Amino acid sequence: MASIDYNERIPNNVDLAENRRLLRALEEWQPKFLEWWKDMGPEGFQAKEVYLRTAVSVDAKGWAQFDYTRMPEYRWGIFLAEPEPGRQINFGDHLGQPAWQEVPGEYRGTLRRLIVTQGDTEPASVEQQRHLGRTCPSLYDLRNLFQVNVEEGRHLWAMVYILDAHFGRDGREESEALLQRRSGDHDKPRILGAFNERTPDWLSFFMFCFFTDRDGKYQLASLAESGFDPLSRTCRFMLTEEAHHMFVGESGVGRIVQRACEIMREHKTDDVRRYGGVDLPTIQKYINFHCSVSLDLFGSEVSTNAANFYTMGLKGRFEETKKKDDHRLKDGTYTVATLAGDKIITREEGALVSLNERLRDDYIADCQRGVNRWNEIIKSHGVDFTLTLPHRGFRRAIGAFAEVKVSPDGRVISEAEWDAHHQEWLPTAEDEAYVGSLMQPVTEPGKMANWIAPPARGINSRPADFEYVRLG
Ligand SMILES: [Fe+2]
Ligand SMILES: [Fe+2]
Numbered sequence: 001m002a003s004i005d006y007n008e009r010i011p012n013n014v015d016l017a018e019n020r021r022l023l024r025a026l027e028e029w030q031p032k033f034l035e036w037w038k039d040m041g042p043e044g045f046q047a048k049e050v051y052l053r054t055a056v057s058v059d060a061k062g063w064a065q066f067d068y069t070r071m072p073e074y075r076w077g078i079f080l081a082e083p084e085p086g087r088q089i090n091f092g093d094h095l096g097q098p099a100w101q102e103v104p105g106e107y108r109g110t111l112r113r114l115i116v117t118q119g120d121t122e123p124a125s126v127e128q129q130r131h132l133g134r135t136c137p138s139l140y141d142l143r144n145l146f147q148v149n150v151e152e153g154r155h156l157w158a159m160v161y162i163l164d165a166h167f168g169r170d171g172r173e174e175s176e177a178l179l180q181r182r183s184g185d186h187d188k189p190r191i192l193g194a195f196n197e198r199t200p201d202w203l204s205f206f207m208f209c210f211f212t213d214r215d216g217k218y219q220l221a222s223l224a225e226s227g228f229d230p231l232s233r234t235c236r237f238m239l240t241e242e243a244h245h246m247f248v249g250e251s252g253v254g255r256i257v258q259r260a261c262e263i264m265r266e267h268k269t270d271d272v273r274r275y276g277g278v279d280l281p282t283i284q285k286y287i288n289f290h291c292s293v294s295l296d297l298f299g300s301e302v303s304t305n306a307a308n309f310y311t312m313g314l315k316g317r318f319e320e321t322k323k324k325d326d327h328r329l330k331d332g333t334y335t336v337a338t339l340a341g342d343k344i345i346t347r348e349e350g351a352l353v354s355l356n357e358r359l360r361d362d363y364i365a366d367c368q369r370g371v372n373r374w375n376e377i378i379k380s381h382g383v384d385f386t387l388t389l390p391h392r393g394f395r396r397a398i399g400a401f402a403e404v405k406v407s408p409d410g411r412v413i414s415e416a417e418w419d420a421h422h423q424e425w426l427p428t429a430e431d432e433a434y435v436g437s438l439m440q441p442v443t444e445p446g447k448m449a450n451w452i453a454p455p456a457r458g459i460n461s462r463p464a465d466f467e468y469v470r471l472g
Helices: 020-040 105-128 139-166 168-178 202-223 229-267 280-296 304-311 355-380 415-425 429-438
Strands: 049-054 065-070 333-340 343-350
Touching (some): 020 105, 105 139, 105 168, 139 202, 229 280, 229 355, 280 355, 304 355
16 A cells, blocks of 8 residues: 655655646755755764665555665655545544645644644754764664654655645745754754753763653644644654654663663672763653653643644644544643642643643653653662652743742752752763763674663664674
């Protein structure tokens, strides 16, 4: 079903050849994308052959083919999930009407903003990660980094296709602007805060994949419910790629946790750093940082924007169609965490305005499942330590908790208490310098840096010493 035409300059399963105007727009954008990729993509490895997965069809089995590719030759393309015959709008004011195949005029600006905001995160993460190749802990990890990078590049293609196909001239302008903003740049930063943070080391990279990419998963899952069918179909296919990014994050942190536990057991010590590992308290600090940055991405707890996106039928809830309610939410309520003086309490808010918080709850539950699996690794080594997610109010810059200081265990605290303790909760300059000092490249096939355990299995059943990237 729906195989992808690789004979085209832009591989696609959307009959691009039949739409000359769109084809021309995308062919004009393609060299600019490649220029951006060469300027801002993985530094130092553009000419190397990487064992990459490429989509060849969009059905459940056939979308992954592995082969050696130089990254600038990766076949970025436009792949939408199969159309669902007779698909309807499943929530909001237009519930039960046929899904839109064209942009509904009255929601044009809102929809464009949603798509641009999602699209902006994709090249941003490539920019954030561009120096990591130089310090890879193994060829296996180097390959996974590049797989994530090319797929984020393809996600940018996915959003640009929607903009070019459905938003005419302003869509094309937005497509250009997506290549012009730069992560962390003062004058033209990326749109969302987390995507302007640095990703200076591999612990940060794995945390980013676990926490920040997972925000992406939840945003995409909500947009996959959209009444605007092309957006829904493109997001559904992006989610299949996103699963690998979650895996890279969870297994990466898990392997660092495992190595810490091995060192503790082998040397009967808590002083993991002495033996070149990352100690569990440091891992906890990185969790606190990356979790809090990512929680902000869901926006304010109470949000009329979120309500409008839903009522308009543009952005649904996570697993909207599996929920058994009226899918309009005009009368329902939802429990939201908020501040009352110096206490954190919960309060019932209208279900519609609470949709950001509901999505954040789904996200936190998903994060907690991953943290539980890390704790299983710790337990299986007989080590007495539990990793935890920080309270949702901790170190927030957006929403009800932005104005106060909250401890990781969820107490509103004074500035003085924050000043006295934040170094115990967040990575310090010393912690970062220590983690940075571990970042020495290991590029011999099958070898691992000392601070991370080997993966349980190879990519595509390849052996441990497989040459995932040909550096020769
Ligand atoms: Fe992505
Ligand atoms: Fe991703």
